[in-house]
Amino acid sequence: xxxxxxxxxxxxxxxxxxxxxxxxxxxxxxxxxxxxxxxxxxxxxxxxxxxxxxxxxxxxxxxxxxxxxxxxxxxxxxxxxxxxxxxxxxxxxxxxxxxxxxxxxxxxxxxxxxxxxxxxxxxxxxxxxxxxxxxxxxxxxxxxxxxxxxxxxxxxxxxxxxxxxxxxxxxxxxxxxxxxxxxxxxxxxxxxxxxxxxxxxxxxxxxxxxxxxxxxxxxxxxxxxxxxxxxxxxxxxxxxxxxxxxxxxxxxxxxxxxxxxxxxxxxxxxxxxxxxxxxxxxxxxxxxxxxxxxxxxxxxxxxxxxxxxxxx
Amino acid sequence: xxxxxxxxxxxxxxxxxxxxxxxxxxxxxxxxxxxxxxxxxxxxxxxxxxxxxxxxxxxxxxxxxxxxxxxxxxxxxxxxxxxxxxxxxxxxxxxxxxxxxxxxxxxxxxxxxxxxxxxxxxxxxxxxxxxxxxxxxxxxxxxxxxxxxxxxxxxxxxxxxxxxxxxxxxxxxxxxxxxxxxxxxxxxxxxxxxxxxxxxxxxxxxxxxxxxxxxxxxxxxxxxxxxxxxxxxxxxxxxxxxxxxxxxxxxxxxxxxxxxxxxxxxxxxxxxxxxxxxxxxxxxxxxxxxxxxxxxxxxxxxxxxxxxxxxxxxxxxxxxxxxxxxxxxxxxxxxxxxxxxxxxxxxxxxxxxxxxxxxxxxxxxxxxxxxxxxxxxxxxxxxxxxxxxxxxxxxxxxxxxxxxxxxxxxxxxxxxxxxxxxxxxxxxxxxxxxxxxxxxxxxxxxxxxx
Numbered sequence: 001x002x003x004x005x006x007x008x009x010x011x012x013x014x015x016x017x018x019x020x021x022x023x024x025x026x027x028x029x030x031x032x033x034x035x036x037x038x039x040x041x042x043x044x045x046x047x048x049x050x051x052x053x054x055x056x057x058x059x060x061x062x063x064x065x066x067x068x069x070x071x072x073x074x075x076x077x078x079x080x081x082x083x084x085x086x087x088x089x090x091x092x093x094x095x096x097x098x099x100x101x102x103x104x105x106x107x108x109x110x111x112x113x114x115x116x117x118x119x120x121x122x123x124x125x126x127x128x129x130x131x132x133x134x135x136x137x138x139x140x141x142x143x144x145x146x147x148x149x150x151x152x153x154x155x156x157x158x159x160x161x162x163x164x165x166x167x168x169x170x171x172x173x174x175x176x177x178x179x180x181x182x183x184x185x186x187x188x189x190x191x192x193x194x195x196x197x198x199x200x201x202x203x204x205x206x207x208x209x210x211x212x213x214x215x216x217x218x219x220x221x222x223x224x225x226x227x228x229x230x231x232x233x234x235x236x237x238x239x240x241x242x243x244x245x246x247x248x249x250x251x252x253x254x255x256x257x258x259x260x261x262x263x264x265x266x267x268x269x270x271x272x273x274x275x276x277x278x279x280x281x282x283x284x285x286x287x288x289x290x291x292x293x294x295x296x297x298x299x300x301x302x303x304x305x306x307x308x309x310x311x312x
Numbered sequence: 313x314x315x316x317x318x319x320x321x322x323x324x325x326x327x328x329x330x331x332x333x334x335x336x337x338x339x340x341x342x343x344x345x346x347x348x349x350x351x352x353x354x355x356x357x358x359x360x361x362x363x364x365x366x367x368x369x370x371x372x373x374x375x376x377x378x379x380x381x382x383x384x385x386x387x388x389x390x391x392x393x394x395x396x397x398x399x400x401x402x403x404x405x406x407x408x409x410x411x412x413x414x415x416x417x418x419x420x421x422x423x424x425x426x427x428x429x430x431x432x433x434x435x436x437x438x439x440x441x442x443x444x445x446x447x448x449x450x451x452x453x454x455x456x457x458x459x460x461x462x463x464x465x466x467x468x469x470x471x472x473x474x475x476x477x478x479x480x481x482x483x484x485x486x487x488x489x490x491x492x493x494x495x496x497x498x499x500x501x502x503x504x505x506x507x508x509x510x511x512x513x514x515x516x517x518x519x520x521x522x523x524x525x526x527x528x529x530x531x532x533x534x535x536x537x538x539x540x541x542x543x544x545x546x547x548x549x550x551x552x553x554x555x556x557x558x559x560x561x562x563x564x565x566x567x568x569x570x571x572x573x574x575x576x577x578x579x580x581x582x583x584x585x586x587x588x589x590x591x592x593x594x595x596x597x598x599x600x601x602x603x604x605x606x607x608x609x610x611x612x613x614x615x616x617x618x619x620x621x622x623x624x625x626x627x628x629x630x631x632x633x634x635x636x637x638x639x640x641x642x643x644x645x646x647x648x649x650x651x652x653x654x655x656x657x658x659x660x661x662x663x664x665x666x667x668x669x670x671x672x673x674x675x676x677x678x679x680x681x682x683x684x685x686x687x688x689x690x691x692x693x694x695x696x697x698x699x700x701x702x703x704x705x706x707x708x709x710x711x712x713x714x715x716x717x718x719x720x721x722x723x724x725x726x727x728x729x730x731x732x733x734x735x736x737x738x739x740x741x742x743x744x745x746x747x748x749x750x751x752x753x754x755x756x757x758x759x760x761x762x
Binding site: 267283305 | 394396428430431433522523524526527528531549550551554555558559562563566569570571572586588589591592595596599611613614615616617618620621624625627629659662663666670750751
């Protein structure tokens, strides 16, 4: 039997969103095909990479992950600038680790001040992530939203118990909400509906379906991202037609396998974590991620090359 | 192409003899079409009909099994485009390339890595299965000698790569017991290569420059009576390889194209010369449909992540990965070390054991069989509750390993502590641990501090 390209018809399209502002604003969405299936559709906006910046110096990072940032870990502004200027970050993801009640429990005012300092010093979009403690994030991100009016941030993780507070803050001060649910397509849809009912506009919403790292649940994330994208494009599910963001670096690098030193079996520690990060990112891209929150410059570089090769 | 129930019905005896266990031939035909019955249940079917039906009911992507002894590999046999639809069944075979023109040190290091890089992960052994042996020298003797060496020093499934039919024959004579893969039949030499495949009963790679000529080639090979085929569509860029993988999978499953219903092999070293990028290309191919990936080289830091990725992608989404029930000592615990308990969902175990390790507090971790459910789900399902936990703690053997009688339970199941105390008896103290594993480290440090 002769070969004919087996194309499929799609019934949906991802909604367009713009993150940040000015010349470095990032456009996402509008794809009308599965990832990199350019023989049957288009991806007008390619996936983007956000580099992580922490508001406090990280402890217990693998040496390989720390190396590229060791001169800037105590200064989030310098860290963000280095990520943009040297490693080409499309966006910055400011992880407000200091606000975790089990860590320093830093105040919302402090977090807002750091955020404002970082976001004002750079021109790429800034994703601001709390500690995923729902109560604390409600206060922290509410305050960040207010203090950073006009900076067009992306606030997250917005979850089932704090979506009203953070969502209201995002609406009032023109930020984007990153709607986070625990690896479940139905919960993802439900939270999108709730945020819509609250008044979050479609162009101010991005889905964070929760990311597991390689060996630690990537298969669940891979399939939920794939299912959300299929529902959006092939089943015309309007409430899932949003770009997706995957907060993957911290999941990969916290694992024992990324932190273990050199061994005969596990090879070089200086490369292993990078490979684990890049594989996790590659899988999420194939499934349908639009924004990857990443850490190591070498992992970022190879993932960029793959995006560019796949869309050549 | 799969037949409908009505089409199958036409081939049956139509006697409604009921001997197959259902009342009518039509009902039996419907069951066959749905994959709920076996043709052999019908005692009266003609040989001709049997042949027709067997052909029609063959899997859309032909499964091929290679190897011998403990290192066997089946590729193909996939039935879905997306793993959540059912599952990916036959994991991508992973191998490394050596050539008969390579420096001895390069060959030796690849063979050493191949044989030594094996990983235990949730009770499974993760490893590479194949070594591709390429005849670059043009010398049949060197090729055969290298094949002999692979047979002697490894249990690898060989992929024999040569355009030279005589060289191929000599190497096949050495390796045939392992059902090596013959690489490759092309439009020019397929008759000779197919004859070798028949003679040695080994699978054959059909190689062409594009999928159209590939489908013509596989038709010719099948006509030459060789059915165990693996394919190489000739693409050597990331974009074209990715597209070919999607095309092949879809052609087989959605277009029922028998000429392309074969598992693909990809040589990642022919796509890029950058080792990191090659690993990521391989990672892409594991998720998107390659049957076999041959790397130009691998090290522990690249093979281990690829093997874990493969395990993850090929895990049945309906069935969680599970740990074996038992006692897991972390950090050389002693008779005074704390004891904690969790469920046998592999992810739960990974996270909990990772946090215990990070705390550097030697600890006994008891993993209880809960059918792979996480802590809260297992509790809700009545499997991770006080009396069951108590029975498990007493019989698992931990009593012989510790002096104290204290057990730390996950914070999420604090409500079972009463029942657990009752089951364990008055010697025991049940302590409520944190809800989130992330806080376990701090908890354990406090625990041993006082």
